[in-house]
Amino acid sequence: MLFISAVIFVINGVSALSYNQPKLCPTASWNEVSRTFAHEKANVTRHPIQFIDTKNTIYTASEAERQIFIRHEGQTSSKSIGYLHNSSLSAIFVIDTDDIYTSYENRKIEKWIANKNEYVHIMDTESTCFDLFIDIENNLYCSMSLAHKVVKRQLNEAKTTIVAGVDTAGYESHQLNSPTGIFVDTNLDLYVADRMNNRIQLFHLGETDGKTIVGDDSSDITISLRGPYSIVLDSDKYFYIAEYDNRRIIASGPNGFRRLFKPSLNKCPRCSVVVHAPFGPTKVSFDVHGNLFVSDLDNRRIQIFDLQKDSCVSVPSIIQTTYSSVLTNEHPRFSRNLFHDFTYRYEAIEITVHETDFYILTASSSVDLYGHVYKDDFHRFDPSKNLIAWFGQCCRKDQFKFTLELQANTKYILVVTTYHPKVTGPFSIITYGSHPLNLRLMDVEPFIESIHSSQLTEKLPTYDPFCSSVPTFFYEAIQMNVIESGFYTIYIRSNRANTYSNIYKSNFYPSLPLLNLLMDWDAVENRHIDPVTVTLMNDTRYIYVMATSYKNQTTGFWMNIFGRSHVHFQPFNISPIIHSKYSSNLTVVNPTYNKWCVNRYYYYETVRLTIFTTAYYTFVGDVDQRIEMFIYKNQFNLWNPRENLVKYRALGCAILPQITLLAELQANTTYILLVTTMKPLETLSISITVSGPADVTFERFIDNSAYCHVGGLCERQVKGIGLTLDDILRLELKRNMTINDQPLVIKISAALTTIMLFVGVISSAFSLLTFQNGNLRTVGCGLYLLASSITSFLTITMFAIKFWFVVITQTNVSIDLSVLQGGCKSIETLLKLFFYWDAWLNACIAVERAVNVYKGVSFDKEKSKRFARWIIFILPNCISATVIHEPLYRHMFSYEDKEERFIDPWYKVPLDVNVISTDTWCTTSYSQSIENYNTVILFIHLLGPFIANFCCALFIIIRSARRRAEVQKQQSYRKHVREQWKEHKHLVISPMILLLLSTPRLIISLLSGCVNVTNHLWLYLCAYFISFLPSVLFFILFVIPSDLYRKTFKESFFRLCRRKRRSNQI
Structure with a gap:
């Protein structure tokens, strides 16, 4: 047979199949998220024009450009061939010599000869060919949807014959109704997508009566179809069907039929449930890798669903369990399909799974078997319910063979019956896998x-x-x-x-x-x-x-x-129904909201409902009203109208004015009824009737809560109080641009940050050089100053990291989300920790000095150092305890800027949107109690150190003056105070300067997160930078004002220089 086929191939000039029929494993699956084919011009055809040959060359077409595009594998550009006729292209088929057969709506079929770059005329048809196919014997098939038939012609002959259907539409086995896609296998069997009859018909070679192999009238359990558009087969002759009306791709396999994947989710404009975005599959093709290319008619594009390489599972060929029995006339009967007689004997076998894994279930018998696998329960009067796998075929050696992932602690039922009715005989079940399965006869529940x-x-x-x-x-x-x-x-x-x-x-x-x-x-x-x-x-x-x-x-x-x-x-005696009415007006004084998450706004009114009896209720509007109603549970979120939406059914009824929706409502639950208009910014009167078994009360209300929201349309969230560096710079930063191309304010900010980091590092280094001297660390004060030198360095370093993190993450969109999430949660929290730690160490210095003055000669230096070490260790832990919740409330929030792509002409609402850009913010969302707590903590950490510094400085001046006055009585107490003020005034001035520099941070931390920073950008930016000056100027604030510290610094500095000079000489 192979030799004969090879001879035929050579004679007819066709050496091999030109299309792909991959060998797929039983568990093959495809990525749920699709890719759009890169050639945008291929998105504008009315017919599903696509073809992929065995060299992975992709053929598409553009009606606007009137060209066929050819893209070879590995190339980014496409070669183009112009249309021959001034008519729309309806189908293409490419043979292995790269010659392209094309059909047009003007009922002509042409051939593009690749090696000559020219067209030749093939034939004229009586009706447009919706699809073309060329089999292994060089027969050309044309699917004439309007003529309800499929014709065939040998390319070397002029005779055309009808191979499926007749000239009139019908449902009989020899008839078709608007056939669309066709496929011919290597046995020359013809498969037809009989679209209007909702079935797939198989016509064996030479037969005019078709057999329904997929659809409700199939003799086997298959699947119901609505509007099948095309069909292809893989190498095992399993089906892949583009079902347009149900917006899905259906595939068969050794486990029965399944839906391969779902398109991206979107919001249904007329209902509360989440549905699939517009997706109209019309043609399916395989590439050489097993990826699926789907023509999406609704969006005029080609979507690619990648084969998941890890979806194939290898099940060990180890026999784990065997089960043998005999089907007899004493076994119960059922029907394999609906409405068929109960003429099939069956045996139900319960499967007990101990380990979740993949298993193979197969059978052997002297009679032809049919197997069904059910999950949870088996209902013999509804054999398709809970069915997860089914297969049977005449005259197969393996009978049925299921490869399934079975879950532990889940009930499965294997139902074994015969392929033909009224047949009995022995059978054996064998299971393969890594673990044994328990198979036992299941008792048939009496009915x-x-x-x-x-x-x-x-x-x-x-x-x-x-x-x-x-x-x-x-x-x-x-x-x-x-x-x-x-x-x-x-x-x-x-x-x-x-x-x-x-x-x-x-x-x-x-x-x-x-x-x-x-x-x-x-x-x-x-x-x-x-x-x-x-x-x-x-x-x-x-x-x-x-x-x-x-x-x-x-x-x-x-x-x-x-x-x-x-x-x-x-x-049944009919019960009365109670009607509750509500009337109002939607005017220009009503608030507006964004109903469909695009830039269209509608007047609305919110009404609080009181429900006394749990039941279904209908909401009715007058027939002349153009209103819509939505029901929300607990509350209505103006910024995200999808949130808390109650599921309902949108209805229409002529026996009442207009039934708008039906919903099940619970008693003692708060519901919000939102009434809005069909058209944007339309004003009208409203009258609503709620019908149900009990009264419903209405209370109009307006939500005046003034929360701050951030994000895009319908992708907003509440933002906590306070401005961060992210909020100040975010709107100024330009995406995908270097620092040289950023606005002036970003460049200046970057320069200031660099300068502050440079000065801060030098200041901290000089301070460390000063306080590492052992003479200054004989008391706790020296230890505090040494630790403060380190925290100042950490603060200014973290400040610089924060700035560049904001700049880089907002300008570079390719950074991984985990990096963004980690930086968002940790950097700001660490910055607060170091900032507060530095401030409290300064306060500890003042307290230490005050205790020294108070104790006088009895001051214990060793105890002071011991306390200082403990405080330096405990202080960051205490501060961390006050800000440890911050990472829990900080997260990355992404939203999309969108624009309308097209509008539903009936409802005047957008059916699809185009994503312009995606923005990612680091935001905080606090509850009111946490927000109040943060405010208190903020005042404690910013005002606490100032109060401690200020009070201790005054105490030092007053206490020192009093002691001097007791010894030197010739001077007045007031003069001693003036002298002490002159000596220690820097102790009072320093905390006041620190408070003055920290005040801007306190103010911006209490501002609303939604304040418009663009109007006073420099003001907020300067305030933020000024608050970090204490960490930058630590050396100037604590070392230079003190003669002792200044002298120690000079000695340490010159000592370091001498040591450096001596090491260079050596």
């Missing part, structure tokens, strides 16, 4: 069948289950109660027409058919309603409502319920 039958006649009342028109549908409401809580499966049949069924919880109101609705489902063409398995509680009342799907129609129906206990049926 009780409850039956109810009735007639929908013209004597019954009417309502509208769709909540969309005048109530003209006959219905019957039946109350159901169960004796035992558990799972119950409900089957409905009618003898005439389609029916509509609802189940309500607790109560049912015909005028509000969506209130208390638990679930609803429709009948299908054959008058069956899909069986539904639900959990029914024995302490809850349920109301089942049966209605016809057509107006003024009657029918009989039967309801069968299978479950643990008997279900009691009785007629």
Whole structure:
């Protein structure tokens, strides 16, 4: 066979497959976060134009440029080929010789010959080809969506034949309805995405009747589809389907079907839940690495989902567990699929997992088997519920083979049945892995069948289950109660027409058919309603409502319920409903807010609701009102309208003026109803009716809380008080620019920081040189001054680190978030620690001197030194205890600057936004109690050292003057005071200078975090820099004013110079 295929390849000029069919492992997965294909011009086509060949060359097209772009692997630029016709391109296919087959909306198919750089005409078609495909025998296939068929033509012949569908749309096996994507495998079997029929059809070679292999009418359990657009196969013939209407990519595999990934999240404009951003997959292709390329029609782009290299798991080929049994006619029966007869014998096997790991479950038998794996529970009347893996195929040696990650302490059920009905026989189950599994026969839970039958006649009342028109549908409401809580499966049949069924919880109101609705489902063409398995509680009342799907129609129906206990049926008496009304006006005096997190503002009003009974409530607005309503739990955050939003269902109903939303509200809980307009800055009157089983009270209120918020639209958070260097410089710093390109204020600040660091280091070095002298450290004062020299150096160094950290992190966006987070939490906290430590050491110096004066000749120097050592050690621990909470409240906050990309023409709201830039701030968010605590601590650390210094200085002057007056009585006490003031005035002046220099820091630390610094930027910047001058000028403040210290410094300095000179001479 391979030789014959090779001969065919050579004869027809096709040497190999030109498209990629990767070999993928059973556990292969793709990155949830997609990349956009770099060529932006490829984003502007109406049709899913993309192709990736086996050399990883990517072919895309641009309708605006009217060109086909070719990008080879490893290249950043693309080669372009112009369109041949003045018509839109509808499909392309590339063969291994790099020749490109193209189809156009003007119903022409052309071929671009790569080695000649020219087009040749292939054929004209009766309808536009939505997709093209060329099989291994050089047959060209054209999917004619508007003609509802697929045609084939041998490239070397002129004859065209229909291989799928007919000229009219239909649902029969030989018909198609708007076929789109096609794929032909190496066996020449044709796969068609039958879009409007919501199925994938397989047409074997030479057969005109197709088989549904994916979709509701498949003979096997597959998956429901809505609008499948295209299909590709991997090397194992597993399917990958682009499902446009459901906005997803579906894949099959040895474990059944699955959804591969979800697109990025966004906010639904009309509802409270988080939904997926606009994503319209229309075509799927593989590259040579197994990455998925998806044409996104909604956004006119190609998204790339990378194959995760570590997703393939190797399971040891060690047999861990075996299980053998025989399916007999005594086994229970079930249906593998809905509405099929219960003709399949099955055995349920409970799997006990001791270790979470990957396992292989396979089977062998003399008959063809079909396997199902369920999680938690198995419901034989609803075989698709809780199903996590399923597979079966005729005539396979391995029968089924599941590779699954099984979790410990989780219940799994393996259901073994046969591929064909009414077949019995022996089978064996074998498990592979690193750990054994326990397999045991699972007892089949007995069930009780409850039956109810009735007639929908013209004597019954009417309502509208769709909540969309005048109530003209006959219905019957039946109350159901169960004796035992558990799972119950409900089957409905009618003898005439389609029916509509609802189940309500607790109560049912015909005028509000969506209130208390638990679930609803429709009948299908054959008058069956899909069986539904639900959990029914024995302490809850349920109301089942049966209605016809057509107006003024009657029918009989039967309801069968299978479950643990008997279900009691009785007629249901309709309860009254209570309406509560609220009216007001939205005017220009109302506040505004940003509803959709873009630059569009809406007037709004907030109303506090009081709920007395837990239940579902509907919120109704008059039909001529263009309003929207949102419900928030506990509070409404103006700066983030997504926060605290209560989940609700947006509804529309013609039997009432306009049902806006339905929500379940709890009693004794605060709810905020926000009423706003559909259009920005629109004024109108509002009238709202809340309907439910109890009264609702309304209280209009306005939130006047004046919190400071930082961030972008809908990405804000409360900021604590105080200005930091981040707040002062952030708006002035320019992204991705060097210091030379920054504004003048940044350059000057950088120069000042460098100068202060240089002077501070020299000052600290001179101070250390002075106080390392042993003669000055005979008392505790010398030790304090030595330690203060070190803390001054640490303070000014940390100040410089803080400045450059702010500059570098705000100008360089590529810095890792962990580095930003670490700097945000630690630098400011360490800066405060060293700053406060330095200030308190200065206070300790003053206290030491005061104690010396007080003790006089009895002053104990050794005790003073001992106390000093302990205080120097304890002081930073005490200060740390007061600021240790700071890192907990400091964090990096990122937000995006956005702009609208396009507007929904119906609701006039943005459906998508474009991210302009991303900003990252180091912010603090304190509660009110922590903020008050910080204020107290700030005053203690800044005013405490000043008070200690000032009081001790006055004490020294007064005490020294008094002692002199006692000895030298010839002078007055006042004269002695003047003399002591003259001698020790620097002790008073120094703390006052320190206080004066620290006052700016105190002020900016108490300012609102939202103060506009741009208007007085230099003022705030100078205040911040001035507060660190004491650490810079330590030598000037403490050494130069003292004759003793100045003399000691000179001696130490000259001694160091002499030592240096002597070492140089040696």
